[in-house]
Amino acid sequence: MRIGFIGLGVQGLPLALNLLDGGHELSGFDVRPEPLDALRERGGTVAASPAELGAVCEVVMICVVSDQQVRDVLTGEDGVLASPRPGLIVVLHSSVSTDTIAEAAGATRERGVVLVDAPVSGGAQGARTRTMSFMVGGEEEALDRCQPLFELSGPNILRTGPTGTATLAKLAHQVAIIGNIMAMAEAVRLGTAGGLSAEMVKRAVAGGLARSWIAETWGEIKMAPHALPLYAKDLENSLRFAKQIGISLPGAELMKLELPNIVP
Numbered sequence: 001m002r003i004g005f006i007g008l009g010v011q012g013l014p015l016a017l018n019l020l021d022g023g024h025e026l027s028g029f030d031v032r033p034e035p036l037d038a039l040r041e042r043g044g045t046v047a048a049s050p051a052e053l054g055a056v057c058e059v060v061m062i063c064v065v066s067d068q069q070v071r072d073v074l075t076g077e078d079g080v081l082a083s084p085r086p087g088l089i090v091v092l093h094s095s096v097s098t099d100t101i102a103e104a105a106g107a108t109r110e111r112g113v114v115l116v117d118a119p120v121s122g123g124a125q126g127a128r129t130r131t132m133s134f135m136v137g138g139e140e141e142a143l144d145r146c147q148p149l150f151e152l153s154g155p156n157i158l159r160t161g162p163t164g165t166a167t168l169a170k171l172a173h174q175v176a177i178i179g180n181i182m183a184m185a186e187a188v189r190l191g192t193a194g195g196l197s198a199e200m201v202k203r204a205v206a207g208g209l210a211r212s213w214i215a216e217t218w219g220e221i222k223m224a225p226h227a228l229p230l231y232a233k234d235l236e237n238s239l240r241f242a243k244q245i246g247i248s249l250p251g252a253e254l255m256k257l258e259l260p261n262i263v264p
Contacts, residue, residue: 004053008035054080
């Protein structure tokens with residue numbers, strides 16, 4: 001399959017390389033030269049613009065950081081939708097707001113393009129070790145076509161329903177994982193202030209009902225500073241959607257305030 005990949009960052013590049021290793025023809029786009037050089041070294045090609053990818057590829061995957069970047073590469077002057085190939089599928093891996101995914105769905109529909117909502121979890125390590133988890137929403141026929149592509153980077157692929165539902169699932173996931181981080185940070189703060197070692201607290205938590213991936217890897221994982229703006233964005237998007245539907249998330253509000261103090 002001829003695939004375009006936009007956003008070759010710490011997560012996007014290994015996802016793209018997995019597609020190359022799977023035997024697909026892949027062309028990438030990024031604003032930085034270093035990941036483009038890495039892509040060329042592995043046999044990929046480089047596009048001059050997102051528009052070029054939209055015009056020639058069967059599937060274009062987007063893995064950029066912000067909502068504005070999604071708008072730029074999708075609907076900008078040289079965006080994917082400038083002159084899309086008939087039957088094009090756009091896969092959005094970026095974690096965005098529910099408003100942005102709705103905008104993207106409308107823009108792709110107007111151009112006769114199918115959008116697959118497919119945020120991921122697992123980070124750079126998950127992409128490199130092919131243990132990523134995908135939350136995917138969209139038309140079943142498009143999901144069936146993309147399923148083998150997702151499986152090249154991980155076995156856990158959850159179909160959530162129509163386009164937009166996967167973005168909501170990812171926001172819920174992020175509230176849960178940041179809550180886990182906050183719980184573990186405070187557990188360690190409490191235990192060590194009382195005289196326990198951080199390792200003893202970790203063993204106590206990981207060995208009981210409070211166990212989690214965060215607890216089991218505490219002290220080994222390094223998320224800050226890279227993850228801080230990403231987690232802040234996810235919490236902002238979660239709180240904005242909660243307000244739109246008329247519910248409160250007091251825990252998420254507290255996580256937002258404490259974020260710089262809890263992320264390892």
